[in-house]
Amino acid sequence: MITDMKSSYRGVTDEQLAVLRAREDELYLRRTPKSRATFASAQEMLLNGVPMPWMGDWGTSHPLFVDSASGNRITDIDGNCYIDFCLGDTGAMFGHSPEPTAEAVCRQVRRGITTMLPTEDSLWIGRDLARRFGLPFWQVAMTATEANRYVIRICRTLTGRPKTLVMNECYHGSVDETLPHIGEDGRLELRSPFDINPGLPKDALTRVVEFNDPDALERELAHRDVACVLAEPVMTNCGMVLPAPGYLEAMRQLCNRYGTLLIIDETHTFSSGPGGYTAMHGLQPDFITLGKSIAGGIPVAVYGFTAEMADRINLSFGHKSVADPMGIGGTLSGNAFAIAAMRATLEKVATEGAFARMIAGQERISDGLDVALKRHDLPWSVTRCGARCEMQFMPHLPVNGSEAKAQFDWQLIYYTHLYLANRDVLITPFHNMMLVPPMTTDDDIDRLVAVWDSCMAEIVALRGK
């Protein structure tokens, strides 16, 4: 699990970290015997003991098995209670089981879960999404992966072009077109043989450029074979990379110049505010995709688009819907249960007030971590975006995915996360993202910062020894 990638700014040796890690492993075993035993039993019927691979990928000897989750707390089956800053990697961005969402799904579950017919709530959510994000037309999918897949298909149809352009080290779900990245020799490569359907050549459908490089973007778009650019406005899956001033505007202009459509994936950056990064910064995409938290964690995703795109879709597809059964849509998508969950979440949970508390919480974490880093003289940095922030093991904020990924350090990530978990604090497993739901208190945040602080103190104490 631990790779040999490490940050040049870690300040400790592999051996020193291994000693710290061994102590934390032992403590974890002592705190979680029931999770450990359950994981052992689960090997008999679940591949590698978990129902979904990522659940087994927290860098611990066994995953925590969850008894319950509510607000910003998770209780495991051993009775440990954690302050949660991972929030199901954004699915529970507004806290676990928000009361209005829970009430709405309880009501709807007895009134019909899925009929493959629309409910009136879908008008409400369409109007609300248009108001928030500034795009007039919306469709519903189950997951953000699916929304991205559908929109890419639509863009190909509208432009008659084969390729999708993505940013190096991006993640937009398990969408084949988005998985290649730039290898050391400058050519596209895959991270694992599973990364793309066997037989699909990795460069037939994809172009990849570094984020924040408008010249590279123009060079690739000039081939005029790119149907769409699919980008997060802030990269959030390789650490976090903020856009340079003017970059997203340049992206829009270049797409216009070369006849390419622009998709902004707001799945994570929705944490910027009620209308995501798009509304906050006046972006003008052709399409927006968004999933995970939009229905309080019930699986729903949406994609929105301009009136021009709606007209072009209807013209290109030759009828008033895109209901080609092999292309776009899914049996359960837009089901009454999911739509009710989304309405309750948008109406009563993802409010202006909630975002204000979430963003203030992020600022408190980031300020606290900045002070701790300075006190310990550690050359790491904290990137801020809306309600989420990211500790990066490098002294300055990265400008692109390659730079961010170059300072990834799995050994350090696993040790620090385990240190936090053993002290009842959870953060996102695959990097150092911390997300703040609205019910988080100042005490919760101060606890997170204090635990990071003592973890840093341990690392610094070993420096030069």
Ligand SMILES: Cc1ncc(COP(=O)(O)O)c(C=O)c1O
């Ligand atoms: C930006 C972004 N888009 C899309 C997805 C896919 O979401 P899901 O796994 O819920 O389909 C992810 C998942 O992490 C993501 O980070």
